[in-house]
Amino acid sequence: MKIEAKSVTKSFGTKHAVNNLSFDLETNKIYGLLGRNGAGKTTLMQLLAGHTLPSNGEILVNGEQPFNNRNLTKDICLVNESNNFIKRLRIKDILKVASLFYPNWSWECANDLLHTFNLNPKLKTNALSKGMESSLGIIIGLASRAKITIFDEPYIGLDAAARFKFYDVLLEEYEKHPRTIILSTHLIDEVSNLFEEVILMRSGELLFHETAEKLVEASMIVSGDREAVDRFTKGKNVLHESMLAGRKVATMFGEGLSVEEAADYGLHAERSSIQQLMVYMTEETRGGIKYA
Numbered sequence: 001m002k003i004e005a006k007s008v009t010k011s012f013g014t015k016h017a018v019n020n021l022s023f024d025l026e027t028n029k030i031y032g033l034l035g036r037n038g039a040g041k042t043t044l045m046q047l048l049a050g051h052t053l054p055s056n057g058e059i060l061v062n063g064e065q066p067f068n069n070r071n072l073t074k075d076i077c078l079v080n081e082s083n084n085f086i087k088r089l090r091i092k093d094i095l096k097v098a099s100l101f102y103p104n105w106s107w108e109c110a111n112d113l114l115h116t117f118n119l120n121p122k123l124k125t126n127a128l129s130k131g132m133e134s135s136l137g138i139i140i141g142l143a144s145r146a147k148i149t150i151f152d153e154p155y156i157g158l159d160a161a162a163r164f165k166f167y168d169v170l171l172e173e174y175e176k177h178p179r180t181i182i183l184s185t186h187l188i189d190e191v192s193n194l195f196e197e198v199i200l201m202r203s204g205e206l207l208f209h210e211t212a213e214k215l216v217e218a219s220m221i222v223s224g225d226r227e228a229v230d231r232f233t234k235g236k237n238v239l240h241e242s243m244l245a246g247r248k249v250a251t252m253f254g255e256g257l258s259v260e261e262a263a264d265y266g267l268h269a270e271r272s273s274i275q276q277l278m279v280y281m282t283e284e285t286r287g288g289i290k291y292a
């Protein structure tokens, strides 16, 4: 199911939570949706899932608007950070309701994951810890086998072991049953190897949409003698500079940054992580710089 965002704006009063966003998402890829707190990620995911209408512009899924469109929403599953499950229902009842909503629902997947996350289906939702609620949300998202599955920071309260279980089962499910997965997370280093493409937002705007590979290849961290670093970085797009143990460290982003060329200046050079890039690119002091 192809997703198109065409000049989409979502405003709350005078606040543009999402501001004039345009992009296309292809079918069956894993997208990382990144940005700092308040960047507009949740608002965008709610728009994509058809939970709200844009104030301007349009979201199209397979050429149709998802809002109030059951024909599409049966194939779009959004798992929120705060799941707000109906209280006093048992886990098995919540899963039953979800299974009725999503036509591709897999009970085999749901039951396997109950076991993986050690959840007793007889437990009532008001007895669940935050981590157990997150596990239940993850089970619904994966067992829905919805063609578009969106996870909005789905790991709140999950310990590291459970989060890594989630990443493993997500990848396993994706390989067995390819679908479009959009994952919003602040724990970028933990999951960035899953992303095929990255969408980075800042203050409601799209900073860039790029393959994870290209993004990393366009980055470079050089370190060494201060003067050599300054000579090498002159005229290049420097995102961040610091001094560490008497050596200068500079992070850059742009076309044609060559490790070999940096070595000719006597510098140590390596690619940056997506998390580091996200942090530097979304710094408020970077004004209106666009990387797209």
Ligand SMILES: Nc1ncnc2c1ncn2[C@@H]1O[C@H](COP(=O)(O)OP(=O)(O)OP(=O)(O)O)[C@@H](O)[C@H]1O
Pocket (backbone or CB within 6 Å): 012, 015, 016, 017, 035, 036, 037, 038, 039, 040, 041, 042, 043, 044
């Ligand atoms: N219902 C609402 N009413 C008013 N303002 C809202 C509403 N929903 C979101 N906003 C504002 O829109 C902006 C974007 O919020 P959003 O929740 O989409 O960001 P986010 O990137 O998901 O943030 P976080 O990473 O902290 O979850 C924020 O400034 C937020 O205060």
